[in-house]
Amino acid sequence: MLQRTVGKARLVLVEGDITRQDTDAIVNAANPGLLGGGGVDGAIHRAGGPQILEECKAIVARRGPCPTGEAVVTGGGRLRARHVIHAVGPVWHGGGRGEDEALRGAYVNSLTRALAVGARSVSFPCISTGIYGFPAERAARIAYDAVVDFLRGRHRLGEVRFVVFGPADHDVYARLFEAA
Ligand code: AR6
Numbered sequence: 336m337l338q339r340t341v342g343k344a345r346l347v348l349v350e351g352d353i354t355r356q357d358t359d360a361i362v363n364a365a366n367p368g369l370l371g372g373g374g375v376d377g378a379i380h381r382a383g384g385p386q387i388l389e390e391c392k393a394i395v396a397r398r399g400p401c402p403t404g405e406a407v408v409t410g411g412g413r414l415r416a417r418h419v420i421h422a423v424g425p426v427w428h429g430g431g432r433g434e435d436e437a438l439r440g441a442y443v444n445s446l447t448r449a450l451a452v453g454a455r456s457v458s459f460p461c462i463s464t465g466i467y468g469f470p471a472e473r474a475a476r477i478a479y480d481a482v483v484d485f486l487r488g489r490h491r492l493g494e495v496r497f498v499v500f501g502p503a504d505h506d507v508y509a510r511l512f513e514a515a
Contacts, residue, residue: 336348342486345493352378355382356496357415357416359449360408360419360452360454362406362420363375369395369400370391371391383414386409387411391409402423403423403424403426403441404423404436404438404439404444406421408421408452416458420445422444422462424462438463439480442462442478442482446492449492455494456495457492459497460499479508
């Protein structure tokens, strides 16, 4: 585990399974339809149970799909986290279609939603870097900068955790922590 302090909050790097995190909220790497999928999305719905999908369906029925770069909140079902923030990252198309801005938006909007439901701690996966194909190092830089900038502003967060799935992503984030 690596950590540093940014403003009044702790920024933490851990390697592991996001479904097992004890933060108030965990972020899901979702798609606009919010009906589940593979990767971390599948893992969260499996671990959290059917309640999460029911809430996602209700959100889509009310407001339609979640746009890329945005996020919506459900309860955590059977997870330790009380809230799941379903963030929609961009599909990678080579970098010329606003992918960087959309990825940054997914992180910033997730933190804004977390605060709105009273969460004080939030865990993030590496949004868009799996099935959506966003290059891992470029995504990590964007994620890290977005979260650090947010934590330097006004907020009531105590901890933001990057939960990486495997040693390769751990190395990428560790370099960012160590360069700070
Ligand atoms: N805990 C933490 N990280 C995980 C876990 C886990 N349990 N499982 C996978 N990862 P991906 P995307 C990592 O593909 O690229 C879904 O079908 C994984 O190693 O889950 O945003 C959705 O429904 C990678 O680093 O998300 C969408 O359709 C990261 O999570 C689409 O995939 C993200 O990989 C979203 O694709």
